[in-house]
Amino acid sequence: MQFALLIFESPEAFAARNADDNNPYLGAWRAYHKALVEADIYVGGNPLQPPETGTTVRLKDGKRRVQDGPFADTKEQLGGFTILELPSLDAALEWAARCPAASIGAVEVRPVSPEYKRRVTG
Amino acid sequence: MSGSEQESTHRTIERVARESYGRLVAYLSSRTRDVGSAEDALGNALVAALETWPRDGVPQNPEAWLLTTARRSFIDLLRHRQVAEASEPTLALLREESKHKTLSPEFPDERLKLLFVCAHPAIDPAMHTPLMLQTVLGLDAARIAHAFLISPTTMGQRLVRAKTKIRDGGIRFEIPQERELPQRLDAVLEAIYAAFGIGWDDMAGVDQRGRDLAEEAIWLARVLLELMPKEAEVHGLLALMLHCEARRAARRAPDGRYVPLSEQDCQKWSRPLMEEAERHLGEASSRGWTGRFQLEAAIQSVHAERARGGKIQWNAIMMFYEELIRISPTLGTRTGYAAAVAEAKGAEAALAALNAIAPDDVSVYQPYWAVRAHVLQQLRKIPEALDAFDRAIGLTEDPAVRQFLLQRRG
Numbered sequence: 153m154q155f156a157l158l159i160f161e162s163p164e165a166f167a168a169r170n171a172d173d174n175n176p177y178l179g180a181w182r183a184y185h186k187a188l189v190e191a192d193i194y195v196g197g198n199p200l201q202p203p204e205t206g207t208t209v210r211l212k213d214g215k216r217r218v219q220d221g222p223f224a225d226t227k228e229q230l231g232g233f234t235i236l237e238l239p240s241l242d243a244a245l246e247w248a249a250r251c252p253a254a255s256i257g258a259v260e261v262r263p264v265s266p267e268y269k270r271r272v273t274g
Numbered sequence: 275m276s277g278s279e280q281e282s283t284h285r286t287i288e289r290v291a292r293e294s295y296g297r298l299v300a301y302l303s304s305r306t307r308d309v310g311s312a313e314d315a316l317g318n319a320l321v322a323a324l325e326t327w328p329r330d331g332v333p334q335n336p337e338a339w340l341l342t343t344a345r346r347s348f349i350d351l352l353r354h355r356q357v358a359e360a361s362e363p364t365l366a367l368l369r370e371e372s373k374h375k376t377l378s379p380e381f382p383d384e385r386l387k388l389l390f391v392c393a394h395p396a397i398d399p400a401m402h403t404p405l406m407l408q409t410v411l412g413l414d415a416a417r418i419a420h421a422f423l424i425s426p427t428t429m430g431q432r433l434v435r436a437k438t439k440i441r442d443g444g445i446r447f448e449i450p451q452e453r454e455l456p457q458r459l460d461a462v463l464e465a466i467y468a469a470f471g472i473g474w475d476d477m478a479g480v481d482q483r484g485r486d487l488a489e490e491a492i493w494l495a496r497v498l499l500e501l502m503p504k505e506a507e508v509h510g511l512l513a514l515m516l517h518c519e520a521r522r523a524a525r526r527a528p529d530g531r532y533v534p535l536s537e538q539d540c541q542k543w544s545r546p547l548m549e550e551a552e553r554h555l556g557e558a559s560s561r562g563w564t565g566r567f568q569l570e571a572a573i574q575s576v577h578a579e580r581a582r583g584g585k586i587q588w589n590a591i592m593m594f595y596e597e598l599i600r601i602s603p604t605l606g607t608r609t610g611y612a613a614a615v616a617e618a619k620g621a622e623a624a625l626a627a628l629n630a631i632a633p634d635d636v637s638v639y640q641p642y643w644a645v646r647a648h649v650l651q652q653l654r655k656i657p658e659a660l661d662a663f664d665r666a667i668g669l670t671e672d673p674a675v676r677q678f679l680l681q682r683r684g
Contacts, residue, residue: 176680180667183680187668191638245423255673 154195154237154264155244161231161257166202180252187250188236197234228257235264283328290336291320296410296497298341300384302348304447305368309388309409310437311355315348316340341381385410386501387447389494393461394445401436402465408433410497411490421471421486459502463511463567466494470515488519509558510568516551517574520544532674540581548578569598573610588618605631605639613645621652640669644679651682659683 168177188194203222210217222229231253238244241261248259295316302312319340333339349368391397392405404422407413419429439445450458470491495512502508524542527533555575558568573594576587595611608631616624628646636642643666650659663683670676 176677179680179683180676183664183667185668186661186664187638190665241428242424245425249423249671250669252676254671255676 153239154235154266155241156262156264157197157234157236157244157248157251158230158260158262159199159232159234159251159253159257160228160260161253162228165253165256166229166231169199169202177252177256184250184252188234188247193236193238193247195235195237197232199232200230202231203229231257280328283332284324286332286336287320287323287327290323290340291412294337294340295412296385296388297381297383298337298344299409299412300388301341301381302344303409304384304387306352307391307441307445307447308352309391309440310434311348311351312344313409313412315344315351318347319344383501384447385497386449389462389498389501390450390458391440391445391447393458393465394440395458395461396443396445397436397439398432399461401432402461403468404429404433405436406465406494407469407487407490410494413487413490418487421469459505459507462498463507466491466498467511467515467567469494470518488515488522491515492519504561506558506561506563507565507567509554509561510565510571513551513554513558513571514567514574516547516554517571517578520547520551520578526674530674532672532678534678535577536586543578543581545581548581551575551578564597566598566602569594569601573598586617588614592618605635606641609639609642609645612649616645616649616652621649624649625653638669640666643669647679647683 165177168175171178185194204220206222208219208221208223210219234251236244236247238247241263244261248254248261251259253259298316299309299312302315303309306312322343323336323340327333327336345368349365352365352368388409389406392409393402397405404415404418407418408415415430415433416426418433419426422429424432449455469487471487492512492515495508495515499505499508499512520543521535521538523544524538524540525533533539551571552575555568555571558571573591576590576594580586592611592614595607595614598607599611608627612624612627612631615627624645628642628649631642643662647659647662647666650662653659660683663679667676667679667683670679
């Protein structure tokens, strides 16, 4: 089954993206990605641009509400996601613990919902 | 009662709870096999102690008080729960026993049976350690869950399921017969060692699981040793864990950096723990038969030689690993062997030892890649070394080890 690792990152982690290639956080991510691919569990994923680039849209009482910035105002913000093919939640938690973001931010593990997807996509 | 008296009462309750928990749960559940109800009953007794002891003073024999109170609650619980008919005689027996006002402090110690029940072959091996930690030491599910990287709710559910299996699955509270004892004891030792959770910390290969529970694992091993003082492997396991525990303070630099075993300041190793480890290792080897844990302890003992000013005898370590591979050819053992070969015979021989391990087995085994990276770097096979470093870094959970490997990678 597939699991999404939702990567929540601190401002420092977002800042590391502008550092040079020798930055340890980037190095850790490169190594982690290699480990995922070599273990043959990597399905897909992408980093997101930093939270300040987000724009949030709502329709309330028929009126458009547009807000600069991300949906939630928290210190750690969604920085990307990774989809993995794994046999169990236990295995997914193990890979989440190895994620470089786990020690300076947080990683939320959620099962992908194929049933719901089928109902939506037909 | 003054504040300080109250505090001391609370401390007494904590101490008695900690020391008596396993004895009381084992005793209460040994005839009914209902571990869950025994724990609930003891929980109720501890709440009662927290209410009455500060007011009325600590009873003369706190453990007996807890047992009497817990047993009363246990009878109530069993009556309320739909228990198997077979437990009716047990209820009668429990009722009869609870009439005796003064309880002998010499009630039988059934913890050994409880340990064997927790590591019974009918129980999922992944639950052996959590069950022991909860039923013998009284650790709560959340704390166990953190150490085993499982959500607290899931851990709670799995513990309940395992206890239901013990109650309803016909698992008997008994010491295994001689013929099956070695295998059954092995399962108990494995489960205790899993709580200790440190693989071997050469070459920054660290097995994380359960590492917050090192002290609890040592406590469990001491309990087991008290109950089986003649078993060489129990001494071996305790010796192994004490040697590793002795180095705790040296594993991290003051700034939190990871320090590999060979670079640790051995002045920071704990002498009393090392001496105790050596005593147990001596006790184990005097019993003639050599098992897995004794060999692993012997390897740690050779490392400890450095604290006495000696050089590390890598040939001896290599020999112990060869012996270990013969009886327990695990991935950890074979990787440890390769690391020893690297020191004793050089990187070329170590690479051959690593290549002899099937590639499928090692794809997510971090210590293998850490050793491989080290060996390839020594051989100046740079692109392959970088690749191995990446694999080791990517599989690491510990940020300090990750940092260390990133630096070595360069």
